[in-house]
Amino acid sequence: MDFQNLLDDIAGTVAASPPRGEVAAYIPQLGAVNPDQFGIAVVTGEGEVFSAGDANVPFSIQSISKVFALALVLATDGDGVWQRVFREPSGNPFNSLVQLEQEAGIPRNPFINAGALVVTDRLLSVTGDAAGTVLDLMRQESGNPGVGVDPVVAESEHLHSSRNASLAYFLASCGNLENPVPDVLDNYIRQCSLAMSCVDLALASRFLASNGVRVDGTALLSSSQTKRINAVMLTCGTYDAAGEFAYRVGLPGKSGVGGGIVAVVPNNLTVVVWSPGLGRSGNSVSGLNALDEFTTRTGLSIF
Ligand code: DON
Numbered sequence: 630m631d632f633q634n635l636l637d638d639i640a641g642t643v644a645a646s647p648p649r650g651e652v653a654a655y656i657p658q659l660g661a662v663n664p665d666q667f668g669i670a671v672v673t674g675e676g677e678v679f680s681a682g683d684a685n686v687p688f689s690i691q692s693i694s695k696v697f698a699l700a701l702v703l704a705t706d707g708d709g710v711w712q713r714v715f716r717e718p719s720g721n722p723f724n725s726l727v728q729l730e731q732e733a734g735i736p737r738n739p740f741i742n743a744g745a746l747v748v749t750d751r752l753l754s755v756t757g758d759a760a761g762t763v764l765d766l767m768r769q770e771s772g773n774p775g776v777g778v779d780p781v782v783a784e785s786e787h788l789h790s791s792r793n794a795s796l797a798y799f800l801a802s803c804g805n806l807e808n809p810v811p812d813v814l815d816n817y818i819r820q821c822s823l824a825m826s827c828v829d830l831a832l833a834s835r836f837l838a839s840n841g842v843r844v845d846g847t848a849l850l851s852s853s854q855t856k857r858i859n860a861v862m863l864t865c866g867t868y869d870a871a872g873e874f875a876y877r878v879g880l881p882g883k884s885g886v887g888g889g890i891v892a893v894v895p896n897n898l899t900v901v902v903w904s905p906g907l908g909r910s911g912n913s914v915s916g917l918n919a920l921d922e923f924t925t926r927t928g929l930s931i932f
Pocket of ligand 1: 793885910
């Protein structure tokens with residue numbers, strides 16, 4: 630398959646359309662990003678890298694980090710976390726509070742903010758440094774030692790974290806946090822504030838497309854665990870737009886409010902898009918369009 634031509638074509642289509650969606654202004658530093666950017670990268674099972682547009686520009690990965698934190702918890706601590714978080718789509722916005730009270734402090738899934746706070750809490754208990762463990766994994770899998778936390782984004786998110794703080798305190802009130810709320814929030818915010826490019830992320834996500842095998846050939850996850858993470862990405866990775874994402878793209882995917890989306894063709898390849906303008910559910914509009922075009926033109930979908 631001629632991925633290079635295809636990616637160039639997709640980048641050209643996006644560049645010819647006006648910028649779409651709105652940047653995530655609720656974290657002011659993300660609101661300052663130029664919306665007129667688009668990148669796309671593919672990494673194949675053989676490790677070939679194809680890219681187009683702004684694929685080497687680092688951006689804030691935000692909720693994409695939640696997949697890696699979950700993978701690390703499952704890898705280091707087994708299935709215990711599933712006692713503390715469900716695996717059902719929420720049908721609600723990613724930072725919604727309502728369901729959490731109705732369901733007695735057990736978040737619907739590990740990718741909404743409440744669920745990710747529980748996962749980060751567990752990773753913190755197991756490793757002593759949840760964000761640092763996610764960062765190490767990202768550096769090792771991407772092969773880029775320059776991957777790091779963007780301190781300006783982290784500070785901006787800290788200063789505007791009332792919603793996540795309320796979720797975290799509610800979790801604590803239900804006995805569903807093991808660590809002090811400020812520590813959990815700090816680790817969560819730092820993992821969300823990692824800056825990576827499409828190419829970095831497509832490389833770092835390869836274990837999701839290779840039955841859990843890391844770049845050094847060791848197993849991070851079993852193939853069964855990898856299947857399960859991909860399944861939760863499909864059903865919950867794009868929040869209350871997961872149905873639309875499955876319909877249009879037909880792949881497990883995880884978005885972030887920085888405008889990135891990681892998608893996985895199991896046993897085959899990873900494809901990452903980035904464009905900062907978001908739709909109503911917090912997913913990149915041009916990114917979704919690009920992934921739709923990618924799977925439609927290649928037939929590379931799980932369906
Ligand atoms: O906690 C937040 O609101 C952000 N750090 C992450 C949210 C996010 O990326 C949702 N994804 N589309």
